[in-house]
Amino acid sequence: MRKLCLLGSTGSIGTQTIDVINRLGGFEIYSLAARSSIEKLEEQVRSLRPKRVCVYDDEKAAQFRDRIKDLGIDVVSGMEGLVELASDPENDLTVTAIVGMIGIRPTIAAIEAGCDVALANKETLVTAGHIIMPLLAEKGVRLLPIDSEHSAIFQCLQGHCGPDGHYPFDDCGIEKILLTASGGPFRGMSYEELKTKTAADALKHPNWLMGPKITVDSASMVNKALEVMEARWLFNVEPDNIEVVIQPKSIIHSAVQFKDGAILAQMGVPDMRLPIQYALYYPERMPGPPERLDLFGLGKIELAKPDYDTFKGLQLGLEAIRQGGSICTVFNAANEYAVARFLEGKIGFTGIYDIIEHCMCGHENIAAPTLEQILRTEEETVRKASNF
Numbered sequence: 001m002r003k004l005c006l007l008g009s010t011g012s013i014g015t016q017t018i019d020v021i022n023r024l025g026g027f028e029i030y031s032l033a034a035r036s037s038i039e040k041l042e043e044q045v046r047s048l049r050p051k052r053v054c055v056y057d058d059e060k061a062a063q064f065r066d067r068i069k070d071l072g073i074d075v076v077s078g079m080e081g082l083v084e085l086a087s088d089p090e091n092d093l094t095v096t097a098i099v100g101m102i103g104i105r106p107t108i109a110a111i112e113a114g115c116d117v118a119l120a121n122k123e124t125l126v127t128a129g130h131i132i133m134p135l136l137a138e139k140g141v142r143l144l145p146i147d148s149e150h151s152a153i154f155q156c157l158q159g160h161c162g163p164d165g166h167y168p169f170d171d172c173g174i175e176k177i178l179l180t181a182s183g184g185p186f187r188g189m190s191y192e193e194l195k196t197k198t199a200a201d202a203l204k205h206p207n208w209l210m211g212p213k214i215t216v217d218s219a220s221m222v223n224k225a226l227e228v229m230e231a232r233w234l235f236n237v238e239p240d241n242i243e244v245v246i247q248p249k250s251i252i253h254s255a256v257q258f259k260d261g262a263i264l265a266q267m268g269v270p271d272m273r274l275p276i277q278y279a280l281y282y283p284e285r286m287p288g289p290p291e292r293l294d295l296f297g298l299g300k301i302e303l304a305k306p307d308y309d310t311f312k313g314l315q316l317g318l319e320a321i322r323q324g325g326s327i328c329t330v331f332n333a334a335n336e337y338a339v340a341r342f343l344e345g346k347i348g349f350t351g352i353y354d355i356i357e358h359c360m361c362g363h364e365n366i367a368a369p370t371l372e373q374i375l376r377t378e379e380e381t382v383r384k385a386s387n388f
Contacts, residue, residue, distance in 0.1 A: 007095065020280060024286050079227055096260075144278075198349075229328055316360060
């Protein structure tokens with residue numbers, strides 16, 4: 001039994017990770033972490049009986065200790081608690097399913113402890129890819145992507161890369177990555193139409209069931225910009241060799257075009273349990289959920305180019321990744337702040353783009369920021385956004 005550290009256990013990826021392990025076994029869920037959803041976390045703890053638990057919110061952590069005092073389980077809190085869980089030498093695999101930049105430090109801690117990481121936290125590579133990738137090589141640690149698009153690319157590259165089937169990606173023969181996107185619930189709409197859209201509208205994704213922040217990111221297509229940034233580091237491909245393709249039914253999860261012109265694509269039903277289990281049990285392919293893709297029922301696959309003028313977040317993100325450096329942190333932090341305000345009903349949907357653009361404008365870029373500079377840039381960006 002491998003010991004699993006699950007950071008972000010009460011979110012969409014976290015709960016589905018537990019579902020996969022309950023179905024397939026092979027793991028002891030050694031530790032769990034959540035931000036503040038202590039009711040859901042208590043259900044998980046009483047069912048799974050982990051050895052350690054972290055609640056990020058200090059006040060909620062105090063409440064949680066009282067709720068489970070009969071179990072005698074160690075409860076820690078805050079960033080120190082997340083890092084403590086992630087760096088535990090008992091861990092065999094750490095799943096980082098935390099949303100936001102709070103995932104960076106625990107991910108680094110897990111790698112420094114020599115633990116493989118299954119990554120669902122985009123912000124880690126978006127803001128600190130230049131730190132993470134050399135650290136992986138130094139520690140001999142594997143980074144296994146959970147995002148459906150990056151999992152698809154990873155699967156297409158099997159047999160085309162290093163001796164362990166993962167790193168390095170230097171000699172894979174990649175010419176271009178074709179990163180697919182559904183287009184979200186607002187596909188085909190004009191910029192003027194986007195101005196009237198509410199949080200309830202944005203949360204109605206046509207294909208995927210995800211957490212609110214990621215669902216809004218999908219509606220704005222900021223999510224795809226973040227995925228381009230992530231793919232750039234994960235697969236060692238220049239941004240101009242990553243092309244976003246709209247595929248509304250989310251059947252093609254992404255594809256790789258090789259230097260000889262061949263294209264390999266990974267296809268399947270839109271179900272996050274599939275990339276989750278591929279990361280957990282890699283390199284084995286385990287039996288999946290019963291749903292199967294019916295190609296005959298599908299009939300045809302629609303493909304289209306993105307509307308960069310309407311979905312300005314995608315264009316702003318591509319501008320950031322071409323520059324590289326700390327402006328990627330600005331893009332990410334501004335979006336995190338703006339999405340939170342949008343979900344609270346304090347700004348309109350296109351206000352997300354306005355805040356991102358405002359924060360990026362005039363930023364003095366740092367080409368290769370340290371972790372401290374990344375976190376300081378995040379703080380400065382939030383201040384700038386809040387004053388907009």
